[in-house]
Amino acid sequence: MSRTRIHNLSISLDGFGAGEGQSLETPMGHAGERLHEWMFATGFGASLIGAESGSEGVDDAMARRHEEGIGAEIMGANKFGPPGWQDDPEWRGWWGETPPFHTPTFVLTHRPWPPLEMAGGTTFHFLDAGPAQALEVAREAAGGLDVRIGGGASVARDFIAAGLVDDIHVVVVPIVLGRGSRLWDGLEAIERDYDVEAVSTASGVTHLTMTRR
Amino acid sequence: MSRTRIHNLSISLDGFGAGEGQSLETPMGHAGERLHEWMFATGFGASLIGAESGSEGVDDAMARRHEEGIGAEIMGANKFGPPGWQDDPEWRGWWGETPPFHTPTFVLTHRPWPPLEMAGGTTFHFLDAGPAQALEVAREAAGGLDVRIGGGASVARDFIAAGLVDDIHVVVVPIVLGRGSRLWDGLEAIERDYDVEAVSTASGVTHLTMTRR
Numbered sequence: 001m002s003r004t005r006i007h008n009l010s011i012s013l014d015g016f017g018a019g020e021g022q023s024l025e026t027p028m029g030h031a032g033e034r035l036h037e038w039m040f041a042t043g044f045g046a047s048l049i050g051a052e053s054g055s056e057g058v059d060d061a062m063a064r065r066h067e068e069g070i071g072a073e074i075m076g077a078n079k080f081g082p083p084g085w086q087d088d089p090e091w092r093g094w095w096g097e098t099p100p101f102h103t104p105t106f107v108l109t110h111r112p113w114p115p116l117e118m119a120g121g122t123t124f125h126f127l128d129a130g131p132a133q134a135l136e137v138a139r140e141a142a143g144g145l146d147v148r149i150g151g152g153a154s155v156a157r158d159f160i161a162a163g164l165v166d167d168i169h170v171v172v173v174p175i176v177l178g179r180g181s182r183l184w185d186g187l188e189a190i191e192r193d194y195d196v197e198a199v200s201t202a203s204g205v206t207h208l209t210m211t212r213r
Numbered sequence: 214m215s216r217t218r219i220h221n222l223s224i225s226l227d228g229f230g231a232g233e234g235q236s237l238e239t240p241m242g243h244a245g246e247r248l249h250e251w252m253f254a255t256g257f258g259a260s261l262i263g264a265e266s267g268s269e270g271v272d273d274a275m276a277r278r279h280e281e282g283i284g285a286e287i288m289g290a291n292k293f294g295p296p297g298w299q300d301d302p303e304w305r306g307w308w309g310e311t312p313p314f315h316t317p318t319f320v321l322t323h324r325p326w327p328p329l330e331m332a333g334g335t336t337f338h339f340l341d342a343g344p345a346q347a348l349e350v351a352r353e354a355a356g357g358l359d360v361r362i363g364g365g366a367s368v369a370r371d372f373i374a375a376g377l378v379d380d381i382h383v384v385v386v387p388i389v390l391g392r393g394s395r396l397w398d399g400l401e402a403i404e405r406d407y408d409v410e411a412v413s414t415a416s417g418v419t420h421l422t423m424t425r426r
Contacts, residue, residue: 014397015227174409174421178401184227188391196387200413
């Protein structure tokens, strides 16, 4: 049974999944890389940034779950590029010619483009659709594998609020961002629908795993 | 050196230290007892509610820190009673004739009362004062021991924002409250002033310990 999953969604203590002021120079806004340092310190994260090696403990094991059994991703417009990327015909995403998705990847935008075929198995498709409809399209493309909701925080929130997500992995990073895009807004009592586990690790983060009942 | 400390401040994943709609019947608002179940399951918490026994692990050890070396407490008006308690001359706090503070306890209110001497060493004093001034008075009363900021969340936030708190113990409970009184608002980047430790326990909560550098 194909599941819908969220992985490595890093938030601050106050629940922000990205900072304010996202731009070409500051993709995560004023948060900078602080929400993702834990991940780049792992073997999995090191491979993403071309570093030689990284840790191999719980942080790494959890980070690697991002890949396993995924047949398609859905992401928000703000994950694909800085505000206004739709007006830049040269834009091909943040990740160079070989993005780390390796599956059909659906970008939600009110101004869709034709598909972009990249190296390494990633094709970006652009969809002007709500969560349920987008998930239907992505599920079809996933060929029986799972669909990952790739974020950012507001897209993750929309899919969770719509009751569409089976597995949620949130990483709470011990910083207070103060402003940005909040994950938990509108999700009151969501824990009732999930089995919840919280595990802190030596890096200082806490892995929150929510599995739909 | 007398320190200023916060203990057992329980918040939801979305950062609320109490729910909405606090009243005589619902002291924690719509949160009910869910933020404090972890504590009442410990030996320390059991003794507070007259239960026979409780757990003796990390949750209990952390909960007991609430008492050690404290010479005075400062609390907000909303911790002392339901909205409007100032108009009820019979009100003597939530805790009966022997409150669990056993020290001078300063209640911040814009409508101060004369002191209330209770059994067991607690005397409630009522102060119309800002954080720095209240702390000065409480420090004096603490006789060289530490001062605890007893909450609620908004009072804790005011003292932290004013740079007055040396040790902060927050307990993150894996529920999403959605509304209420937020701890982290206005505390952007506060982690830079503290050494931060996060430790999850078998009960599902995460103990966040912040020690001023």
